[in-house]
Amino acid sequence: MTLQEALETLKAMEEAQAAYGQAFSVMYVDGDTVAPKMSYKGRAKALGYLSGELYSKTVNERNIEAIQTILDAGDAVDALTRRKATVQKEDLEDMLLMPKEEYQTYQETLTEAGAVWHEAKLKSDWDAFQPYLEKLVAYKRRFAERKDASRPAYDVMLDRYEKGMNTKTLEGFFSLLRSELTPVILAVKDKPAPDDSCIHGHFPVEGQRELNRRVMAVMGLDPERTALGETEHPFTDGVNKWDVRITTHYHEDDVSQNLYSVIHEGGHALYELGVADELQFTCLSGGSAMSIHESQSRFYENLIGRSRPFMETLLPILRDVFPEQFRAVTVDQLYHAMNKAMPSLIRTEADELTYAMHVAIRFEIEKLMFSGDAKLSELPGIWNQLYHEYLGVTVPDHRRGILQDSHWSGGLFGYFPSYALGSAYGVQMLYAMERDVDVWGAVRAGDLTPVTAWLGEHIHRFGQSKTPAELLVSAEVNPFDPHVYVGYLKKKYGELYGL
Amino acid sequence: MTLQEALETLKAMEEAQAAYGQAFSVMYVDGDTVAPKMSYKGRAKALGYLSGELYSKTVNERNIEAIQTILDAGDAVDALTRRKATVQKEDLEDMLLMPKEEYQTYQETLTEAGAVWHEAKLKSDWDAFQPYLEKLVAYKRRFAERKDASRPAYDVMLDRYEKGMNTKTLEGFFSLLRSELTPVILAVKDKPAPDDSCIHGHFPVEGQRELNRRVMAVMGLDPERTALGETEHPFTDGVNKWDVRITTHYHEDDVSQNLYSVIHEGGHALYELGVADELQFTCLSGGSAMSIHESQSRFYENLIGRSRPFMETLLPILRDVFPEQFRAVTVDQLYHAMNKAMPSLIRTEADELTYAMHVAIRFEIEKLMFSGDAKLSELPGIWNQLYHEYLGVTVPDHRRGILQDSHWSGGLFGYFPSYALGSAYGVQMLYAMERDVDVWGAVRAGDLTPVTAWLGEHIHRFGQSKTPAELLVSAEVNPFDPHVYVGYLKKKYGELYGL
Structure with a gap:
């Protein structure tokens, strides 16, 4: 892959991420503010599907090669582009740890968990929320273990929020x-x-x-x-x-x-x-x-x-x-x-x-x-x-x-x-x-x-x-x-x- | 393609359409109700991109073959499935008349036109809106001509809203x-x-x-x-x-x-x-x-x-x-x-x-x-x-x-x-x-x-x-x-x- 092709691939990847990201943001904000309560049924399905689409647009051989090509190009690319490639590489490596179906299921669980938490809070009902917390924690633990089994799961996650934190x-x-x-x-x-x-x-x-x-x-x-x-x-x-x-x-x-x-x-x-x-x-x-x-x-x-x-x-x-x-x-x-x-x-x-x-x-x-x-x-x-x-x-x-x-x-x-x-x-x-x-x-x-x-x-x-x-x-x-x-x-x- | 494959292809097609359709609906309602005014900038880009994605998910050889396979299967499929295939075929034939880029540009124009109309109405400013109307009418005329050049464009459009209307x-x-x-x-x-x-x-x-x-x-x-x-x-x-x-x-x-x-x-x-x-x-x-x-x-x-x-x-x-x-x-x-x-x-x-x-x-x-x-x-x-x-x-x-x-x-x-x-x-x-x-x-x-x-x-x-x-x-x-x-x-x- 030429550097030019790599740069175009990165651009296309970011264009996809921005478009899906905007849709997810709006659906999330809408779901939490004005959408009717039962709307989560359709939203969970749609977000699950679309997050799978974004996964495919992000995690693929061509993107991986493009990012590496940019990182290998040294001074031939400007600092901003290099930084983009670095951030993309970190995200990609994380996404590679979770197969697409697992990632989609997680997105669907998140949507449901949000609706369930909302109700559970209003009713002070921990038992209603606990099964969802269980799923989310299990997902994150699996992720942390695949990322770095030598460190405690919580450390892996803290580090993801802020490099070096533990x-x-x-x-x-x-x-x-x-x-x-x-x-x-x-x-x-x-x-x-x-x-x-x-x-x-x-x-x-x-x-x-x-x-x-x-x-x-x-x-x-x-x-x-x-x-x-x-x-x-x-x-x-x-x-x-x-x-x-x-x-x-x-x-x-x-x-x-x-x-x-x-x-x-x-x-x-x-x-x-x-x-x-x-x-x-x-x-x-x-x-x-x-x-x-x-x-x-x-x-x-x-x-x-x-x-x-x-x-x-x-x-x-x-x-x-x-x-x-x-x-x-x-x-x-x-x-x-x-x-x-x-x-x-x-x-x-x-x-x-x-x-x-x-x-x-x-x-x-x-x-x-x-x-x-x-x-x-x-x-x-x-x-x-x-x-x-x-x-x-x-x-x-x-x-x-x-x-x-x-x-x-x-x-x-x-x-x-x-x-x-x-x-x-x-x-x-x-x-x-x-x-x-x-x-x-x-x-x-x-x-x-x-x-x-x-x-x-x-x-x-x-x-x-x-x-x-x-x-x-x-x-x-x-x-x-x-x-x-x-x-x-x-x-x-x-x-x-x-x- | 076997009938079974055709049915699965139709199912996948409809799953995609439902997911993108939900995102478009929510972005449209949000944009018209609570989103800040300048949000149209990002929304136009995102809707343009995502409508291109949906276009690709809908208009492709595999879907066309699947729909025809279902329509050719006669009594081997139930009436509801046949009706789905009929509706999908009509939509597909329309979409085939507009190449993806043209379709995407149209979606972006729609988003901008909505924002411009809103402002133009408040200001009673026809001149601000006219160029957008020009683009939209031109698109629809092109579409009508490609669909059936033998009939007046307006008849082609009326028929699309209600079969047989003119x-x-x-x-x-x-x-x-x-x-x-x-x-x-x-x-x-x-x-x-x-x-x-x-x-x-x-x-x-x-x-x-x-x-x-x-x-x-x-x-x-x-x-x-x-x-x-x-x-x-x-x-x-x-x-x-x-x-x-x-x-x-x-x-x-x-x-x-x-x-x-x-x-x-x-x-x-x-x-x-x-x-x-x-x-x-x-x-x-x-x-x-x-x-x-x-x-x-x-x-x-x-x-x-x-x-x-x-x-x-x-x-x-x-x-x-x-x-x-x-x-x-x-x-x-x-x-x-x-x-x-x-x-x-x-x-x-x-x-x-x-x-x-x-x-x-x-x-x-x-x-x-x-x-x-x-x-x-x-x-x-x-x-x-x-x-x-x-x-x-x-x-x-x-x-x-x-x-x-x-x-x-x-x-x-x-x-x-x-x-x-x-x-x-x-x-x-x-x-x-x-x-x-x-x-x-x-x-x-x-x-x-x-x-x-x-x-x-x-x-x-x-x-x-x-x-x-x-x-x-x-x-x-x-x-x-x-x-x-x-x-x-x-x-x-x-x-x-x-x-």
């Missing part, structure tokens, strides 16, 4: 967080809780939709390229940079939950919206490793969205949309209300201080899933026990316990640690950004353009054309030091609670 | 309607207009959504299999019988527009929901010819939804949802308000009496498009002139004129006559149904199950396993006689207006 590193990371943060969590518990009555009450969905429009404008989320939907569990799907979907969940009795879901998913969306044009419709479009992606979402949600300066921008909006509730509230009261630290049940609603403990619990559970040291049927009990141990809270039902997150139903095992890693990366990015940009001036002015521009320059535009490690260097998280994150939390909560 | 038959049909109904329209014009103030005022969207839920329940639309979205132009897309999408458009100053859109699309939806299980995921799923489909939608919208007995069911719902507006309204007032006949600008909002004139105008315009007797740039002027001539109204802008319908942007030329034909078929179905079922008792009881059951038995369950002509016999429209339709309209409006 159980041992994460155990050190979470152990540091637990030992450093637990005393702060306990100290905060002894202090009087701040008054957060302003964020509780009755906030009709229509008003919250208006709030979202205003806040999304502050974030600079282009409404012609971003759509907001409604789901049980908020998520982002970046179809391409001209089509980014985010979702939220409305609670009429608490204005902060939807608000911070939108800011979090909006952070993911800004990443997808900011990837360079030249990477669109290639394997390098979309964000990099999940920890990098979560560094962006948690950056906007917490470092910006829960900062004191942001309250100066947020309060006038809240007063406009919900005048009764916020007329008499001060910036300082709002800041304390939005940063009330309290061990709680739901990860996505947790404050910054206790958040990492939720993630640490999921890390422990996932280790057990893959080590085989516990049966799946034992996991709900262990979950509840860990919540008691780490956070001192009692889990009343599986809906607010082990069934709360959608990730496992989507086959995302080894994803959760990304949230804590990303939170930690973000703090170091913020400190770097502060050296170049008047961050807090922009936040107070209600226009986050300079903040997004810095992240765009250092992270977003690169898509997957850089490795996670290279992106951390680009974003000046170099070296990564979790003590910086711990220090940030200690300072913030020390001041908030007068510790 | 310009001459429709000219007779519309000429009858025009000569018979124009005197009634003029007579009504001389009568005092009924008071329809109750349907005008302020009806917040949230209330209208509740109204829709209630009315959809009366119609028996299963909420686990039917979803309602919001678009500029209401439509139905039956993905399969477990996933039917309908859309509506809300006008806060007029409660009837959304209401009758939902009943109309709900009629289409009941058809799709009622197709037999055994036909799902085959080429025989989904409704038959568009005139049969429109006979169902217009049946519910007008024959049921605008009947006097239906007002007895509707009024209590309206009083529940909008108590201020409907407290003092009587059933008789509501009946007259919902049946106010008045020449107007918008087809979808037209009363039953003047409706067919809107369709007749589109028929005249489409004839011109394909005969070449007028340039496309002349059509807006001709449109306005015809509205003056047929209905005596002055078109103020293209938004309320030639740009009002989405059909042409979707490549649907020759579709409009189906609305008038379907309306006419429906009246004969109603008279047949009245012999078997207590139609008006069911309507008054607020439960349309017996009505839908009759249509299900005579039409819905067959999907496309019967030809339109066979379905008309099954539904006792035999022979079809447009005088029955004219008689129904004359009687209804004669009574309403005391002519």
